[in-house]
Amino acid sequence: MIDPHVHLRDWKEKEKETLAHGLAVALSCGIDEVFDMPNTQPTLTERNTVLKRLKDAEQCGIGVHYHLYAGLTSSPEQIGAMVSLVQELFPRVVGLKMFASHSTGNMGLVQEKEQALVYRTLSDCGYEGVVALHCEKESLLHPELYNTTDFSSHSLARPVCAEVKSVSDQLRIAQEEGFKGHLHFCHLSSIEALHEIEKARSQGVRVSCAVTPHHALLSSDDAKDRSLYAKMNPPLRSETERSALFAALLGGRIDWIESDHAPHTLHDKEAGASGIPGFSGILLLVKELLEQGATAPLLQKLLGRRVQEVFHLPCREIFIPAYDDLESLSTKSADEYPWDSYRNLRLR
Template sequence: MKTTLIINGKELNERNELIQTDIYIKNGNIQMKGQQLQMLHLDSDQIIDAKGALLTPGLVDVHVHFREPGFTHKETIKTGSLSAARGGYTTVCAMPNLDPVPDTVENWQAVERIIEKDAVVNVLQYATITKGLRSEELVDYKALKEAGVFAVTNDGVGVQTAGTMYLAMKEAAKVGLPIVAHTEDESLLFGGCMHHGKKSKELNLPGIISATESSQIARDLLLAEETGAHYHVCHVSTKESVRIIREAKQAGIHVTCEVCPHHLILSEEDIPCDDANYKMNPPLRALDDQAALIEGLLDGTIDCIATDHAPHTTEEKSVSMTEAPFGIVGSETAFSLMYTHFVKTGRFTLKQVVDWMTIKPADVFGLSCGTLNVGSPADIAIYQLDKEVEINPADFESKSINTPFIGEKVLAETLYTFVNGEIVWAKEG
């Protein structure tokens, strides 16, 4: 395998200071790191001059939808993984709302074969909590764990029955599989398509109350305490959810959770009209919810940032919010948006954002990624922090462009993404 030397990069130290760093890559791993490694020029097959750009561990996203098999008109493992690479992600965890659903070892292995053939980044495929996502019949957790599954989830739909969730946690805990929960009590939906608040009233659209999410989290936290399961909450969006997760952590319950960039950056008040590119599940909430999410990140209640990259076709999103599917794409814009909205404004440090998008999500599931340590896989992202660019759908690697951030000017553009020492994405020109 060829050797690569990255010179003139900048890396964050523990004090949030940018320091000069060169990285020497051999056999897919970081072999040496430090200043003034130019003496290795003659031993390097490839030299990348970072010209002062930021070097980070490859980003880790524990929540993406790649739609293959079953919905390849929206996304494929190839286009989804390229989209991740363009955003600087090198490890992503793909949700199982597919067709066929990966609810057996055979179905899960079929997806793994596509990943092995087409993915340009590391893709970890979730299996499901129940058969077919919507049933109350549990999958074979022991067999799936032995096959290599790292966690189970019914993302896209909540587990509606407390008894099913209790039994799932009990069985998953026996084999050490985390339960990853999309928390949504469907009996409280009432046909809602956006947050139930001032904007839903203004637009005369049916709203989704906050308790739709938080009430199911409360149920599940008590079940996690009862069973000892590792319970991970997807895309937390309400102040009530943050409060009860904080209290559960203080009580010693094994709970972790994630938040999405769009819930940190936007609130219901940013929705301009009946525009389905602002429709996601959970919805954009009120300003006090947004503030609680930011506080939850800062105090450690929320463990990490995940995109919930959810591609849909332009046709599907060109209708009213009452008819369109939930979800927006996020892999290609997440780091730039977080840097622009929070680091440049002084609300978060750069180190905090990098940690929430690398080592923290890796730690949640015990994944061996998210660092730039010598000896670790050379999964690296290189960002040019100071050049402003416009979010342009023509530049997307994803098959879909459903996002409310089109046209926004952002900083922190990805220049290179390396996976196991190989360049898997590079900016043209």
């Protein structure tokens, strides 16, 4: 299986996870290919850091195909350098990532003029590869609504409308600036955002989207249980949103599943850090999809085939663990981390 959205930490965050540990846990779940995100410490926004990351991952000696996204800033020179790096090192550097809002790592380009500059520069460089996007419109966030004693309030602080408007903005600005590449919208948390993407797709825009296990299996009600530490960006949503996204997965409307695997220490979670370990959730989501009638071709698409198509990767076989093994493999993976946001789901 392919997991095209992970945060494997290491370096200045090695107390949260090392590359070797993350890759080993992924492989134990049947995930043998990952795309690492650039909001590491230090960030993957310049050549030498990217090269070091690739070397460090290779030296782990674990049988997982490792790729990474290069991060984008608001500097035209930096953007051009990252385009050149993708052209030189693809598929090890598989694409570019822009945070259209602040999240873990504070790499957000939150002003429309910054976002327009990115697309304009990419157009001028002739870049037609993938740009992955974290979409939450900063001006529509309400941090004052976040209650530190109730993680479910995170959904009030970062509401659905912020995601939907940001998705709409990126589609519009990219078109206005003549961007000819492929837009990938990460970790959708709302069916309304999917409607925006489907409308663009019907108009010929090169676009894809993904859903995480936590947004498909958990709701904001789960986040009320503080022991689950179920806080992430974008947040868990209502049961209505959750069930609609799950139905969209079953209906083949989503391009792929991505874990957004993002481990922290318990100390950091108590302090409000966003992100959860996600490899175990992929297996639980596969189990639930199978129980709800998902076909083998659909699961093949969601767990790697569509990723191969969009990124023009070699068409390797996608192996999915047997149904009878999914629960035990998921539990084993969860035991590798200091908490399990899916714990209550296992007990239902």
